[in-house]
Amino acid sequence: MVQRALRSHHLPTVRRRIFRQLLESLLYEGVLKARSEADGRSAVDGVDAQGRPVRYVFTLGDPAYGFARTRIVRDPLLRVSENGESEAASLTGFLTEIREHLGGVTDERIEGFSRELEETLVKDAVAQCAREERDGRLAEADYDVLEGMVMDGHPYHPAYKSRVGFDLEDHLAFGPEFAQPVRPLWIAAHRSLTTAVSSSTLDGAYLRGQLGPAWDAFRQELDQAVLRPEEYELLPVHPWQWREAVAVPFAAHIRDRKIVALGTDPHAHLAQQSIRTMACQEAPHRDYMKLSLSILNTSTSRGLAPHTVTNAPAVSDWLRGIVASDPYLRDDLRVILLGEVRGVAVAPEPVSELVRERTYGRLGCIWRETLDGRLDPSERAVPYTGLIARELDGTPLIDPWVRRWGIREWVKQLLEVSVTPLIHFLQGHGIAIESHAQNMALVHDQGRPTRVVLRDFHDGVRFSRAHLADPATAPELASTPSYHANRNSFVETDDLDLVADFFLDAFFFINLGELAMFLDDVYDYAEEEFWSEVRAAIAAYQAKFPELADRFALFDVSKPQLDVEQLTARRLLPDTELRLHSVPNPLHGPRAIREA
Template identity: 45%
Template sequence: LRDADYDTVEARLTGAHPYHPSYKSRLGFTMIDNARFGPECASAVHPVLLAVRRDRCRASASATVPGQNAGALLSDAARQRFDTALARYGVDPADYLPLPIHPWQWEEVAAPTFHAAFAQGDLIAIGTLPERYLPQQSIRTLASLDHPGAPSLKLAMNMVNTSTSRVLAPHTVCNAAPLSDWLACLVASTTWTPPIAAPILLREVAGVSYMPAAPAQGQYGALSCIWRESIHGHLTPDERALPMTALAHLDSDGEPLLAPWLDRYGAAIWVRRLIERAWLPVLHLLWVHGIALESHAQNMLLIHVDGLPERVALKDFHDGVRFSRQWLSTEPPALTVPPPEHALVNPNSFIETDDADELRDFTCDALFFVNLAEFGAMLADHGYLEEPAFWRIVAGVIRDYQADHPDLAEQFARFDCFAPTMAIELLASRRFLPEVRLRTRDAPNPLASALASTRATSLTTDHAPTEASCNR
């Protein structure tokens, strides 16, 4: 995959998330389903296009979408197909919104269990989208093959991948666009002082979710779509994108996918640059604005120039943001409140908490445990850096950042990433046991012991990139 483009790497990664039990298994998928729709196998997918009555759905759209209407995101060919089909049914297209769904979801859930909705005209089957899409590593997110700059589609699926069901709760679909717009405004108004760089936010620009009057088993959040910006419209001509999960990937020759870059720049220099350009921006948002992001490896993209980390792209905000109003730097947007029963089926899904450690752990569990730790372990396995040295570099970069921002001392103490322990998710338990409570445990924090070492030996000077080593 070393020479492959971003969308191909995103789809074809076979490693990644080594800490996740049975990362590539999908509860609810058959072998035939994997061959048809798995990112490792599928060549193209055509989503099924439904029309949903406006008064039977929840929907929102970004201020960047014309008319704040998800219909504006359809291609000309899809829009014509949509309008023609509705005219044939004798209904006004203005009364309906487009709702793409995954073809597997159509076969397994929509067609068998939503008869009444189709009979009543709440839902109308239009056909398939004319464009081809490629499944990404999360399976339910599809990237456009025919128009790479077009938004990706994040589609509800009644199956379990990694540690959670892949349906899309209606309130999270409604919150996707306002959260994305709010975060984008915050990033634009934030001061980003080198070596950190402003992150790219892949905004979730629209969402539509069908709301049955009385949902039957398996229908809640089963017909939902979120449109997410493509990375391709954000890159400069000399930039390339790489899924962050690829950092721990071994290519077909058994060597790290990153081996040429690590050999060219040196592992210590490359790691330091990675933390400065990709990890510090996430921590900066926590410490400056009080916003915790679930930036695990699937939710981050490395943006590089000639293999050297340049900046980061972040995604998945509809259910991957937490905050406390008392620590926010600005008022949050008006959000749709989850129904009371949502916490009973997914207690891990919420936005607001007044527990500072919970916000810190939400950020650091994703950022360090199921993300950076995997990369550090791979570097040690292949002789690039022993894990203690790796964590000393990470701790040194964070320590230097904190020294440069004494005005944030209170926030550093409140959200202490150098605490002796942190709560991390019990991934196997979450995968195989019912979602009836939070499943976490306290684990030793490698940054804590690494910080003590960096106080004695300054790796900042030892591993600072020289102008020659970073010459592009």
């Protein structure tokens, strides 16, 4: 499989995509400047290993209407040297040759990021080759299977499938695209090492209901080891994680029987698009399990920080309580929240701060409610990432829906069911939800959007307690520790711009921004019209709630500029501060008026 992929047409196709996303993001984030060539093309200058000048040549298209995103015409990036002009073939070579224009980036940063790009190249080529050989149709897949089949990854971040830590055998075994059954290992961790928190909706029989007879079998394992089951918490571990990230750093605890391996899960699971979340195909009533996974993907570690595991059930209970008490969310929009109902984190105190990272976030699980049984008989769900996915022949997954309902009616309905609940959470309640495409699903009836599914709240909300509509209901949350590496990972802030921009960045900039460009490219549905419809959906919502006028101003989504995260710059520059840049906001401007 690997050799076939690397010798196939998929490798240069994937490489061109990575180059395009890399160059677009570097230019857009202001890390790199291009100059104009006499023939109308653009170029970036560099120097090769022998000190000779080279330049990389490409064609810039018009900036996107939404957020003025930089767009490169999808021609190959060309490398021009004294030996002539040829297609750029080395991602590492590109970064190395242009590094003098990257603002003093270190060797370590170049090496690390180039590795992510090279890993993405090979792993995506293998995945695309496997998909072609499997020839599965997106339109025929159910939701949990579709999660793995929608495999294009982050549409902006260039290291969208790096999975650093997985070798190619791991990639084939655990990558969601390959739909291989995964059986998590269950362990018992002594309560002196763990924090376990459950939703107020759960009773003590939750895990027994999830595991069935295996629950009793696991407890018998502890009995036979002359250990007290009541002194241990049970949790699943990803097989790769146990092998690569648990056995050695937790060796002392395993030796002392504070951590005990019990056996594999009784059911096979499928990895979802986040890789670390498991869906149980054999028993769909079981909840999803989000597992610590110490790989690096899209430049972010996929461990589970203990404070986020601890906060998960409290945040979900809070949000579900808001929906239950708000007739607009509950009855009119019928929004579905997949609550995080239980969290267990294994977090022993390290022998030294120097080695904390060896165990921090390495062992944990968050149980998330299943979507099974939550839809009406005529409804189906599709990951929001699927809205820009294509079948192997290039046909968009949404094509039958667009043709049935018409592009304008379909977009209008999509925005009404998608934008409105999220705006209401923000402006009505003061809560920003990080609703990028991987955290949302669209529910539809024969392609007509009916409502949305929201999920992944443990580190995916942001608010200012003083500006909540009902501060008394907000839970007290574990704070982010000083040694937590991600400076952009926080839930509470006094800065209302950071609240609004958190939502605007995830939902509008990446999620709807990509959809708008996709519809323009494929259906000639102009971005300007798309964003006019977005503004109209927001205006229609605000007209329903004139009593919230002060809060519309407080959480201003139509301000001229907003700050979005510099995803590529963050990987190249020191991670000592928030990496944000200001971009024009397509929600700013005259409010659109729809005809009734």
